[in-house]
Amino acid sequence: MLEKFCAEEPSLGCDLVFVGCNVATMKEGGDVPYGMIADGVVGVKDGKIKFVGKRGEGDADAVVEGAETVKDLEGKLITPGLIDCHTHVIYGGSRSKEWELKLKGASYEEVAKAGGGIVNTVKGTREGSVASLVAEAAPRLKAMLSEGVTTIEIKSGYGLEEDAERKQLLAAAQVEKDFGVKVQKTFLGAHAVPNEYKGRDDEYMDEVIKMMGKLNEEGIVDAVDCFTESIGFTVAQTEKLFGAAKGLGLKLRLHGDQLNDFGCGALASRFSALSCDHCEYCGEDAIDKMAEGKTVAVLLPTANYFISEEKLPDVSYMRTKGVDMALGTNCNPGSSPCCSLLLVMNMACTRFRMSPEEALRGVTLNGAKAIGLSEEIGSIEGGKKADLCIWDTLEPAELSYYMGLNLLKECYVDGVLRK
């Protein structure tokens, strides 16, 4: 059971060592659920995980004795810091009025076609400044972080013109400085066709490709995403964008098969995109391709619930084919005003029939895969960043079992306690 990761002299190795805990390492391989180490020891040095093992075995006791600080958790659970791999948390304005309309019977697609939806939020976002966008997002971010999110992906896509897209990406970068959370910035200029390009979708896609080049040169883009849908962009337009993005060496993501089957799983796989997100309408062929291409399926149960979508992603077939499934809040003003990754985990289990272990993997290691950072974060393994959550329970299933109970006790980012 012992895993030794310490440097040559483990007893001298660690600044901070946790004992008295169950460690859900979420490491891949092995047949122990959650990669769990009962009565575990986790050693941290210089912001990284230096040692993971079991009390009383191998070097574990020496690591404890040689540590600068030993923290006895007296029976708590440690997991990797949570990763919210799909959000649109930065935007201006509110769409609660539109939601009232939908409750009276209008569908998500109908609202979008009537000029509501994404384009509606564009106005509020264009009017905002970097500071006001961060301030508007602050309550949402605080709620997410209070549940142990240590890495968040934030998409642009409510600017739909160069300056406003830049503002959103800069606001995302500001979040990393202000909130003690790691941020991955995704350019989603291809989220919708703005009013000024109505009926000229191809021209707008050319503009998106230009914007992408400029914003990438400015160093504010980590990945590129596209909304491939009846109310978004066609497969051909997506291919054009992805071809250009690949030329720039950017990581790719895809909003795919949320409302219709456009073969997006296969499209994502063909371009070696990190993920295909939503996936409700992904058929077996597409899922086969995702398995071949190691494309992560990012599932977004709160969006599925909020827009009253009856079609569910084929989790059972994904599981059979070994497709990695990740989860995100998809925090956005239209389809998922959700600021709780714990609720997402619960709904992944209740609505999509994922297991609590799959749900936790979806917001840790598989979330890291979806943003291309699984070498650095997502599991408790030697050499990875010491992003850790400590929960007031010993049972990992409790994280997805409760609705509205936050068991987080403490959260460490790069080995430092987040206040």
Ligand code: NIG
């Ligand atoms: O992921 N699908 C596209 N984007 C969002 C919706 C954003 C909005 O409606 O403002 C989503 O569901």
